Amino acid sequence: MAEAGAAPRRAARPAWLTAPVILGLIVVSFWIAAALSADLWGLADPLRMVARRLQPPSAEHWLGTDALGRDVLSRTLHGARFSLLIAVVVVGVAVALGSLLGALAGFLGGWVETGVMRLVDVVLAFPPVLLAMAVAATLGPGLENAAVALIAVWWPVYARLMRGQVLEVRTREHVEAAVACGVRPARLLWKHILSLCWTPVLINATMDVGQVILLAAALSFIGLGATPPTPEWGAMISAGATQFYSWWIAFGPGMAILTIVLGFNFLGDGLRDVLDARSER
Amino acid sequence: MIGYILRRLLAMPLLLLGVATAAFFLSQVTKADPLSAVVGERQMNNPEIVAAAKARWGLDRSVPERYVIYVVNLAQGDFGTSFRTRRPVAEDIAARLPATLELVLFAMLFGVTSGVALGVAAAHWRDSWIDHAARLFALIGSSMPVFWTGLILLYVLSVALGWLPGPGRMDARAAFEPGPTGFHTVDAVLAGDWRRLGMALSHLVLPAFVLGWAVTGIISRLVRGSMLDVLEQDYVRTARAKGAGERRVLFGHALRNAMIPTLTIIGHSFAYLITGAVLTETIFAWPGIGSYAVDSARTLDHPAIIGVTLVGAEAFLLSNLATDIAYAVFNPRIEYGGGRG
Numbered sequence: 001m002a003e004a005g006a007a008p009r010r011a012a013r014p015a016w017l018t019a020p021v022i023l024g025l026i027v028v029s030f031w032i033a034a035a036l037s038a039d040l041w042g043l044a045d046p047l048r049m050v051a052r053r054l055q056p057p058s059a060e061h062w063l064g065t066d067a068l069g070r071d072v073l074s075r076t077l078h079g080a081r082f083s084l085l086i087a088v089v090v091v092g093v094a095v096a097l098g099s100l101l102g103a104l105a106g107f108l109g110g111w112v113e114t115g116v117m118r119l120v121d122v123v124l125a126f127p128p129v130l131l132a133m134a135v136a137a138t139l140g141p142g143l144e145n146a147a148v149a150l151i152a153v154w155w156p157v158y159a160r161l162m163r164g165q166v167l168e169v170r171t172r173e174h175v176e177a178a179v180a181c182g183v184r185p186a187r188l189l190w191k192h193i194l195s196l197c198w199t200p201v202l203i204n205a206t207m208d209v210g211q212v213i214l215l216a217a218a219l220s221f222i223g224l225g226a227t228p229p230t231p232e233w234g235a236m237i238s239a240g241a242t243q244f245y246s247w248w249i250a251f252g253p254g255m256a257i258l259t260i261v262l263g264f265n266f267l268g269d270g271l272r273d274v275l276d277a278r279s280e281r
Numbered sequence: 282m283i284g285y286i287l288r289r290l291l292a293m294p295l296l297l298l299g300v301a302t303a304a305f306f307l308s309q310v311t312k313a314d315p316l317s318a319v320v321g322e323r324q325m326n327n328p329e330i331v332a333a334a335k336a337r338w339g340l341d342r343s344v345p346e347r348y349v350i351y352v353v354n355l356a357q358g359d360f361g362t363s364f365r366t367r368r369p370v371a372e373d374i375a376a377r378l379p380a381t382l383e384l385v386l387f388a389m390l391f392g393v394t395s396g397v398a399l400g401v402a403a404a405h406w407r408d409s410w411i412d413h414a415a416r417l418f419a420l421i422g423s424s425m426p427v428f429w430t431g432l433i434l435l436y437v438l439s440v441a442l443g444w445l446p447g448p449g450r451m452d453a454r455a456a457f458e459p460g461p462t463g464f465h466t467v468d469a470v471l472a473g474d475w476r477r478l479g480m481a482l483s484h485l486v487l488p489a490f491v492l493g494w495a496v497t498g499i500i501s502r503l504v505r506g507s508m509l510d511v512l513e514q515d516y517v518r519t520a521r522a523k524g525a526g527e528r529r530v531l532f533g534h535a536l537r538n539a540m541i542p543t544l545t546i547i548g549h550s551f552a553y554l555i556t557g558a559v560l561t562e563t564i565f566a567w568p569g570i571g572s573y574a575v576d577s578a579r580t581l582d583h584p585a586i587i588g589v590t591l592v593g594a595e596a597f598l599l600s601n602l603a604t605d606i607a608y609a610v611f612n613p614r615i616e617y618g619g620g621r622g
Contacts, residue, residue, distance in 0.1 A: 122299035127593045129556040130574060134304075134590040137578045138311040214426055218560055221428050223579045237429050241564065247436045254429035261424040269420070 016274040024266030031260045035080035044071035046078040046231045054246045064248035066239060068229075075231035076252035082232045083260065086143060087212040090150040091205050097151070098158025099201060105159065106166030107189050117163065120156040128153045132215060136224040143232070146216055146225040153215075154208065161204060165197035172196075199275045207268035210261035217257050233257050286606050293602065298352070300594045304587045305351050309344065311583055316340060360588035365580050370588035374570055379463025380450060381562065381569030385554045387489035392496025392554075393547055397536075399497065400504025400543075404512065405531060415505070419498030427557050431491045431564035438487065446483050448566035455480060488565045492557045496550045503546050507539035541608075548604025555593050 034041075044050040044061075049069035057064045063072035105116040123131070135149035169175065170193055178192045219225040220234030228235065233253035240250025316325075316334060324330045335341040339350060354361070360370035396419075403415040438445045446452060450465055457477055460468025465481035511517060512535050520534050555571075562571035570589055577585035 118295075118299065121296060122303055125296055125300050125594050125598050126303075126590060127555040127597050129559050130590040130593040133559070133574060133578045134307055134586050137581055137583065137586050138307045140581070210424060214424075217426055218428060221426075221560070222563070222575050234426075234428075237426070237432070241428075241432055244432075244436070245440070247433070250429060250432055254426060254433065257426045257429065258421070258424055261426075262420060265420050265424050 016270065018270050018273070020266040021270030024263045024270060027259050027263030028267060031080045031084065031256070031263070034077045035084045038074075038077045038080065041077065043074035043077060046070060046075040047229050054243065054249075056246070057248050063252040064246070066236075066249045067243050067246075072236075072249060072252045075236060076233070076256050079231045079233045079236065079253060079256060080260070082143065082226060082230065083213045083216060083257070086147050086150070086216045087209045090147050090154060090212045090216070091208050093151050094154035094208075095158050095201060095205050098155035098160075099162045101155070102159035102162030103166050103189065103194060103197070106163035107170065107185075107193065113163070116159060120159050123153070123156045124160070126153075129215060129218060132219060133222065133224060136219055141224050141227055143220075143226050143230070146219045149219065149224075150212055150215060154212065157204070157208075158201060161200060162197060165200065166193055169193045169196045203268055203272045203275060206264060206271055210264035210268070213257060213261055213264070285609055289602055289605065293598065296598060297595065300591065300598075301352050301355050302348075304591055305348055308351075308583060308587055355591070360591065361584035363577070363582055363585040363588075365577060365582040365585060370585050373573060373585065374588060374592055377568060377570045377573050380567055381558055381571055383464045383466065384485065384488055384492065384562070384567060384569060385551075385558055387485050388492035388554055388557070389496065389547070389550075390493070391489050392493035392550070393500060395493070396497040396500025397504050397540075397543070399501035400539075401508060401531060401536060403501065403505040404508035404535075405527075407509065412505075415501055419501045422494035422496075422498035425494075426560075427491050427495070428560040428564050430494070431488065431561055434487055434491060435564065445487055446480070448564070450484055450567060451480055452484075488561050488567060491564075492554060492561045495553050495557055499546060499550050499553065500543060504536075504539055504543050507542050508535050511535045511538045545604050545608050548600055548607070551597065551600040555597065 047070065050071050051061055051065045051069050053065060053067055053069040055061060055065040055069075061071050061073065063076060066072055066075070101116045105113040126134075132146075132149045132153045135152050136146050139145035139148060166189075175188070175192050178188055183192065216225060217232070217234030217237070220232045221238045222234075223238065226232030226235045233256055236253040237250045237257075240246070240253070243249055316331065316338075320331060320334045332341070339347060342350070358371050360374070362368065363370050363373055366373055399415040399418065403412040406412055435448065439447050451457065455477075457465075457468075457474075458472075460471060462468055462471070466478060466485070469475070469478035469481055508531075512530075517530060517534055520530050525534070558569065559571035559574055561567065562569045563575045566572070570592065574586060574589040574593075576582075577589065
């Protein structure tokens with residue numbers, strides 16, 4: 001209804017390609033490229049001492065050097081692979097696990113539904129960062145453990161989302177028709193119900209990639225994620241915080257997190273506007 | 282509606298039991314050996330001391346027994362003893378709670394006022410540069426790592442420009458009698474000490490801004506959306522047709538109704554504030570439960586981190602419950618300003 005009085009869209013580009021989406025795509029592509037090919041960019045070795053320590057930004061070292069004389073720019077660009085990898089793994093596993101459990105809960109009902117949804121209630125009762133910290137502290141430091149902690153915190157969101165979708169879609173007429181035709185349950189769930197449930201999951205997943213990057217960096221910042229000398233952004237900011245007057249050490253990784261999360265939020269925002277007419281605006 | 286509230290209230294103890302069970306599960310699977318925290322390394326070879334410590338701390342009992350004892354202790358507010366501070370976790374948390382609450386309240390105040398203002402402005406000047414700027418500001422708020430923004434702002438505003446004080450709740454050399462509430466601002470007002478109030482407020486500005494920014498984003502977005510919904514409705518057109526001024530239409534008619542969905546988000550954004558407080562407190566050396574949680578996590582102080590997590594979950598559950606009940610009570614679809622349009 002918001003579109004009633006709007007000017008007709010320019011025909012030159014497709015409707016989903018709005019300015020924020022383009023910006024998001026550019027930023028995200030840049031970081032994906034950095035993650036895949038930072039080794040080929042002719043940068044200084046991110047793990048070696050390459051200059052005097054604690055040098056402010058200069059023509060040679062654009063973002064300065066850290067307390068061990070390592071190049072901050074190189075470390076920042078190399079850091080993309082850790083953040084992107086952990087985000088993709090966490091969101092991927094959380095979506096798969098949460099959607100599976102949520103879909104089964106919504107489709108089967110009964111004690112499966114009760115069991116799954118009460119577990120979801122309990123996990124969602126915790127503030128995310130605290131639960132992630134508690135799980136990570138339980139497992140000990142390390143990027144893998146941080147990923148496990150984040151998955152433990154994140155899957156219930158998708159279980160709840162997917163269950164709601166399944167409950168809504170299964171009452172539609174085409175599902176009744178399929179049941180009347182004798183379609184087997186597994187096929188019914190996969191072909192006739194789930195195929196209509198993915199849109200909000202996809203939008204949420206895109207937005208969540210950014211949030212997972214933030215939280216993973218936070219865990220590393222606290223000291224529960226990446227361990228030295230890994231050039232991980234949260235850990236780099238943590239190192240920068242101890243060298244407070246050398247502001248450039250934290251500047252690069254901070255900007256990296258800000259831009260990549262903004263990029264994913266722009267993308268998610270744009271996707272929502274296009275795919276999900278109900279929550280337009 | 283009463284049925285709904287009763288159902289929610291009855292579900293609370295069950296949820297808390299679930300939360301406690303999850304915490305117990307975590308404390309069982311951890312690799313940190315509780316025995317090594319209470320028995321010295323050399324004494325570990327002495328079987329008598331180890332056995333005595335096991336009996337003293339209940340480690341010789343079976344897991345189900347320990348579970349029951351754990352839940353009973355929790356119900357009595359006993360969260361165990363911190364490995365690091367050697368004090369009861371509940372005492373540590375109680376001592377640090379006012380600092381966190383004061384910070385969260387001020388952050389909420391900033392987030393809500395700026396969020397509503399931005400949301401109304403964005404809805405009123407829809408699709409103008411104001412709208413876009415507000416949206417960008419909101420998006421940045423939810424995209425930035427607070428532990429970095431805090432650091433940068435502290436460097437610029439405190440070190441480089443000297444406009445604001447450095448980290449901490451008070452200047453390092455200032456010593457004040459602890460007041461009855463533990464809130465520096467309230468205690469200062471109660472004591473009539475304006476210098477103290479000014480110092481407390483100046484120390485609150487940066488952390489509250491950094492923490493509240495994320496909330497600004499959430500709220501401005503929602504206010505904008507619901508304002509646009511409301512502004513399209515018949516009664517707003519009627520008000521305009523009757524010649525009501527734009528200000529009256531915006532604030533008297535539209536915002537009043539747009540605030541109802543916003544109220545629930547304000548309640549739920551508490552979760553974001555807890556999350557953010559953990560990291561904000563670390564940067565600003567704020568002696569609250571957030572920095573306590575981080576220090577505990579860093580040193581793998583398991584009882585303490587689980588204790589904070591439990592308290593956080595309780596606060597989270599209660600605030601959500603209160604919000605949902607408030608929403609049910611003030612159901613928007615029944616009345617509007619005594620029935621007059």
